[in-house]
Amino acid sequence: MAKKSNSLTYEVVKGLWNENPVLIQLLGLCPTLAVTNSAVNGVAMGLATTFVLLCSSILISVIRKIIPAQVRIASYIVVIATFVTVVDKFLAAYTPDISKALGAFIPLIVVNCLILGRQEAFASKNNVGRSILDGIGMGIGFTWVLTLLGMIRELLGEGSIFAISIMPESFNTWLVMILPPGAFLTLGIFIGLSNWINERRVN
Amino acid sequence: MKLLSFKKGIHPKEFKYFTCNKQTEVLSIPDEVCIPLQQHIGAPCNPIVEKGDEVKTGQIIGRSESFVSSPVHSTVTGKIKTIDSYLHPAGTKTQMIKIQRTGDDDWQLLDVPKNWQLASTDELKSIVNEAGIVGLGGAAFPTHIKLAPPEEKKIDSFILNGCECEPFLTSDHRAMLEMTDEVLDGMAIIMKVLGVKKGYIGIENNKPDAISQITRKIQKSDYNFTVIPLKVKYPQGAEKMLIEAVLKRKVPTGGLPMDVGVVVNNVGTAIAVANAVIDGKPLVERIVTVSGDGVTEPKNLMTRIGTSFQKLIDECGGLKEETTTVYMGGPMMGISQWDLSVPVVKATSGIVCRTDKSTNGTSYPCIQCGTCVSACPMFLLPTKLARYSEHKLLEEANKTGILNCVECGSCAFVCPSNIPLVQWIRIGKLKVGEMVRSKN
Amino acid sequence: MKTSAKMIIVLTVIATLSGGILSFWNGITAPKIKENRLKVLKKAISTVLPKYDNYEELKLSEEITLYIGKTLKEETVGFAFKAKGNGFSPDLTLMVGILPDFSALTGIEILEQTETPGLGNKIEDDEFREQFVGLLMGIEPNIAVVKNRKPKNPQKGIQALSGATISSKAVVFIIIEQVKIVQNLYNQKMAGI
């Protein structure tokens, strides 16, 4: 492959900030906005997505050479859908509360453009090792943003983090933060801040 | 009675009191004049004299073959000193002829018929052309072209522009009072040339003495002109505004007054026409208002073209110590001067000297107050145009009508944020004009 | 020709594998999921009915199943059933407990709701739900929903949640409507037997 290859460490690290799926690539914003009303949901969504991402990346990287280009998207979708269903059933069986909270957004991981995007952009062009590293990096990058979003929204919206009360009793919770507009606001500020930081780093 | 006017526009403070009651004084003929070869819109003239030549007052010293042009005359009797480029009051350096006066006026007059009323239209037109008459209101458009509209444009009305809506300026006001006969004769000549029966004189209501004087003279004469007192409003003197106010006709966008069958001329132009046709005198002098709080003794001066600003200002007692700005023309559209050696040109209606420091306060961002929109007499959106110009959105600017701007400056005048709106629009207009031309 | 054959083969293989994995996984998780659901249902029934020892299911229609709570002495202590309707947002599902003669409520539980967090979703709070215990239904129930104060007669009125009057009213409305339907169905069923 003529493409210049990054160091192995960078394949993992890039997902955390430089090519962060949410902040930089703006991928997978739908679940980011929808389920981050608490830290637990953020973590769960992040981990579920990471699992699907990682598994699909491995599988697709393995079979990348035998899939004809014409049906690659269809194949990816089937692979991804399989893993998503596995996660969905798992959560419903063992953590029914989280399953209820995340609702339709777990099945919707199938159409999360982050996952399909990584298959198309990375796993289908790189070997298994790199695909694993990329999947891990992107997954962690996705998870930490969702978790932080969830933490902030939960802190302001409910006065707690991971359901542990933090704020004093007198704190008036900001209802909007656990509503969809709060997600837009927080994410907007997040992306704005990350752009600001990157700009300052460049200068 | 409700006074006629156009829609929108502004009401700047007038400041006419400096000079409006002062009899015009004749400025002594200067020892040296500097005559720009371009004092009009159109092609510049070529010198037809050489260094060292003797010239008479009124002798043509420069002319051009192109259609849109107007000859220039020597305004003194003397000897050509140099032909070189000097600073023009418009701010650029242009070719000028410097003439050293050698003695009293020795006039070289034009050939004129004994009775202009019997003369042919073409004869009159050529006299106007030879006399180097241009629009003396400030635009300096060659008058003989205005007097020769294309066949298909039927002209039915003539309006004499006596609005003088710019603050400070009183030269037209004084001319109407002191040279009423010439004004009316000049107007009659122009109307004869145009073959127009209906003549109107539009005068802003802040000159009641001029209105009554002209009305009286018309009653005594055979002329059948209508004097129309107008509401005091800026830019009443802009052709399109004046036509709307007087005749309720709207000049179409991108059109000229003749598209609605009207020709408009300034009071000063009428006087120049009368002088040329009746006395054979080319345009060598005009009334210049020297005014403002920056000059010791404001005056109206009958001045030879080519006299330096410095001489006029000296005649008025010189600039005050605290004077900060001097501009040619009124404060709304006048051009700043930094060197007072520049000569009076045909379009110099006034020299205004100010000590005012408040012309520019702090600038604020546009707060979308819409004041400029309600001021713009051309019904444009100045704030948008300025923004488009600033960001080089020329297509947008063109669509939003930037070329319709008459640059009257009303928008910048009213802007509470002190944004240089008309200034940006001027730049935009230039660029859009270029763009449009390059497309065609 | 060759590529299309390859396409078909590859897709078929992937789809088959996927189906296999999923059916295997479903086999593991399905019982667990069913168990979870049952747990939720049981908990809801026990919340809305007074003390009972076991319950029977009675299918009234395609959608409505009546859970009849009975003591060991076969004494019926109350009925419970699911009531669906729209709140401020759609899809509000309640578990309603009522005395066997349909005269008064014995309690309610919110099974599913998508009301506004922090406002409408306070219908889940005990404080709000407990107001429904002992609420008189009668033939033409007349329940007042009042704002900012306690109802004059706690058996005939509910204090709305502040800021969520619509959700509060919706709960009352769903209950009134569904109780009537269930009562009719039950009476028909009894008469039919």
Added chain:
Amino acid sequence: MEEKVIKNDVKVKPKKNPKDKLFKLDRQPLIISSSPHLNTTDSVPKIMWTVIIALLPAVVLSIYYFGLPALWMMSTCVISAGLAECLMNKLKGEEFTIPDGSAVITGLLLAMTLPPSFTLTSAIIGTVFAIVIGKHIFGGLGFNIFNPALLGRAFLQACFPVAITTWTFPKTDVYLSKIVDGVTAATPLGLFKFEGETSDLFNMFWGNIGGSLGETSAISIIIGGGFLLIKKYADWRIPVSYLGTVFLFGAIMWWINPKYPDPTFHLLSGGLMLGAFFMATDMVTSPITPKGAWIFGIGAGILLVVIRLFGGLPEGVMYSILLMNAVTPLINRYTRPKFFGEGSK
């Protein structure tokens, strides 16, 4: 670099830049500037401070009716608005813009829209949101799409929906003795929407009703608003079309079904007066074209009545104005006045 070249290319001659002075020997240099050389005396700070003065009657009356809490509320909002403004100036590295008065107006207007019993810390959150997100994130004065005060209020409404709809009665209220706990009261609109009770129009006119600080007394707003209209610092078309539409539309609905409140009630209740005279007329967020101003007012009026009569909320002033704010750029675009002479002949 490229950027800079372009900038210089079209740079306007600075009006008064001492470096541009060209020296003439015997006297101080003359200043070069491009015409016009005259300016009105109006300036942005003058407009802003006049608006603040116009708000004073309402401020005084609200302090009279609600006592010191009203004063605390307003001063808290104004001060925190000022501090937030300074903070943003500092972060953006620009000059302090407190003197232009716009931050003070935002703070004051926001305070006027809050109930007197609202907690001060929450009010600070709203004010900071209004200034930081509502104004500076959009680019500062003149660039914001939404009225910052209303945006702040909308944020508070979303954050603390219960607290912001809990009103106290004015201390002079004649009905006070009837209130059992004496803490909460409903606004006339709330009473109408949820209880079907009408309120005394006379009390509504003078402000002797429950409600937010600035929305109770119609008369004080009319005095201040009238002053603004006379000074021409507010476009008369907006309040006229806004109030007129509410009255007309309200009257039609009342005529169709008398269970809806009568149009006078619509005019005097809620924040309509405050909104019509001080919020909708906010220059930055309202259309610049005359026709646009009519559309803006009529649109807001229709939205208001629709929200009040058919919406879930008793009051619709805030959302009606914010929604019209959102379409203002569009209105500006499609209501360009006909150029002088356009289409003639």
